[in-house]
Amino acid sequence: MFIDTHAHLFYDNFQNDLDDVIKRAKENSIDYILVPSTDIETAKKSITLSEKYDFIYVAVGVHPHETKNWDKSILNELKQLSKHNKVVAIGEIGLDYYYDFSPKEKQIEAFKDQINLALELELPIIIHNRDSDSDMFEIISSYCSTGLKAQFHCFNASLDDAIDYIKMNHFISFTGNVTYKKSDELREILKAVDVNHLLLETDAPFMSPMPYRGKRNEPSYLINTVNIISELKNLSVESVGKITSLNAFRIFGIGKKPETSFTYQLGNSLYINVTNRCNADCIFCRRKTDPFISGYNLGMKKSEEPPADVYIREIGDPSKYDEIVFCGYGEPTLRWEVVKEVAEYVKKNGGKTRLNTNGHGNFINKRNIIPEMKGKIDTVSISLNSTDADQYSKLMRVDKDYFNGMINFAKESVNYVDKVIMTVVDIDDVEIPKAKQLVENEIKAEFRIRNYF
Numbered sequence: 209m210f211i212d213t214h215a216h217l218f219y220d221n222f223q224n225d226l227d228d229v230i231k232r233a234k235e236n237s238i239d240y241i242l243v244p245s246t247d248i249e250t251a252k253k254s255i256t257l258s259e260k261y262d263f264i265y266v267a268v269g270v271h272p273h274e275t276k277n278w279d280k281s282i283l284n285e286l287k288q289l290s291k292h293n294k295v296v297a298i299g300e301i302g303l304d305y306y307y308d309f310s311p312k313e314k315q316i317e318a319f320k321d322q323i324n325l326a327l328e329l330e331l332p333i334i335i336h337n338r339d340s341d342s343d344m345f346e347i348i349s350s351y352c353s354t355g356l357k358a359q360f361h362c363f364n365a366s367l368d369d370a371i372d373y374i375k376m377n378h379f380i381s382f383t384g385n386v387t388y389k390k391s392d393e394l395r396e397i398l399k400a401v402d403v404n405h406l407l408l409e410t411d412a413p414f415m416s417p418m419p420y421r422g423k424r425n426e427p428s429y430l431i432n433t434v435n436i437i438s439e440l441k442n443l444s445v446e447s448v449g450k451i452t453s454l455n456a457f458r459i460f461g462i463g464k465k466p467e468t469s470f471t472y473q474l475g476n477s478l479y480i481n482v483t484n485r486c487n488a489d490c491i492f493c494r495r496k497t498d499p500f501i502s503g504y505n506l507g508m509k510k511s512e513e514p515p516a517d518v519y520i521r522e523i524g525d526p527s528k529y530d531e532i533v534f535c536g537y538g539e540p541t542l543r544w545e546v547v548k549e550v551a552e553y554v555k556k557n558g559g560k561t562r563l564n565t566n567g568h569g570n571f572i573n574k575r576n577i578i579p580e581m582k583g584k585i586d587t588v589s590i591s592l593n594s595t596d597a598d599q600y601s602k603l604m605r606v607d608k609d610y611f612n613g614m615i616n617f618a619k620e621s622v623n624y625v626d627k628v629i630m631t632v633v634d635i636d637d638v639e640i641p642k643a644k645q646l647v648e649n650e651i652k653a654e655f656r657i658r659n660y661f
């Protein structure tokens with residue numbers, strides 16, 4: 209059920225009872241363990257462990273503490289070691305200005321060299337960061353458009369940094385220190401970060417959660433951290449396991465990809481995964497590369513798209529949900545006939561419906577579909593994305609005409625559905641006040657800002 213993404217099982221204090229430690233991990237539902245190394249010697253030890261235990265994976269890298277004598281030849285050794293089939297990341301690497309065991313310049317040089325190696329090998333990185341927030345942020349931001357994937361282990365920077373790293377599509381994990389009495393600030397960050405970017409870790413043998421604080425940490429203690437996450441995120445322990453395990457699969461490729469879900473529940477709303485296809489190709493969209501949400505896999509080929517009765521069967525009694533939402537990572541009006549059939553069923557059986565769309569339904573269906581929403585769709589939520597046709601066309605990679613088409617779709621929808629909502633993504637170069645004014649004053653719809661992802 210759980211993946212401990214950070215346990216240094218190569219340390220001497222595990223050597224006498226490692227089999228028992230592993231046995232306890234298994235008994236406590238730890239499916240996989242990722243062992244990050246700190247230098248070449250521990251990388252080799254970790255690989256040996258991964259050969260003995262099939263559920264152990266490895267990251268190879270040089271920890272900032274060990275970078276005093278960094279030189280480029282070490283990169284070559286890492287590169288050789290990374291060829292082992294159980295190596296799934298470069299780590300742990302980073303900056304540590306708290307202990308300052310190695311000069312800053314050396315730490316930065318080694319960190320950047322290892323990031324470049326990870327990019328060359330198409331591997332994610334595992335980051336250690338202590339008292340080096342501003343240099344860390346500068347370095348990681350400079351790799352923003354490279355496709356770099358990172359885990360910020362034992363997160364201890366600010367909430368703003370956490371949010372920015374998540375916008376860059378990185379992952380965050382907290383150790384047992386979130387269970388400590390004085391860790392209110394960390395718990396606030398944990399509460400605020402998107403669960404789709406959260407991983408689990410112990411950092412064993414360090415950072416034992418309560419009630420083991422001060423003792424040697426081990427993977428079986430992970431449940432104590434999971435319980436806090438479950439409480440703060442208002443999710444069951446099983447959901448925390450499911451979501452974070454899928455997250456570990458997304459970044460490290462550890463574990464199994466779940467089957468495609470045709471419907472998925474978020475809060476008390478049931479979402480209908482109508483299609484994974486879209487007529488647009490937004491620069492910020494994850495539909496092709498990362499079609500996952502809250503532990504669900506929404507990726508599906510056209511040939512796998514189910515007929516209406518499959519959705520209807522999965523919905524059952526629609527009145528038990530707040531809303532039935534036609535959504536998914538794709539444009540639902542591409543399958544407008546299916547949406548209508550399911551929506552009709554929902555309305556007949558006392559449910560509420562919402563359509564999340566890019567507003568291109570009339571272009572897609574080559575006719576005016578707006579009057580067909582009457583009595584079937586209660587709320588329509590349209591992505592505005594921009595107030596400028598040029599920017600819109602660049603963001604969504606569609607023809608400029610689609611901008612006016614979308615605006616007209618929204619204006620006319622007001623006459624056929626109870627509520628029209630228009631949303632913009634909170635990326636910096638979209639002018640939020642202008643968008644708000646357009647939506648509220650001209651279109652007479654409700655305005656909402658939605659998160660980047």
Ligand code: SF4
Nearest residue numbers: 486488490493538566
């Ligand atoms: S309109 Fe929506 S589904 Fe289509 S590419 Fe843009 S973000 Fe993705």
Ligand SMILES: [Zn+2]
Nearest residue numbers: 300336361362
């Ligand atoms: Zn660390």
Ligand SMILES: [Zn+2]
Nearest residue numbers: 214244300411
């Ligand atoms: Zn560590």
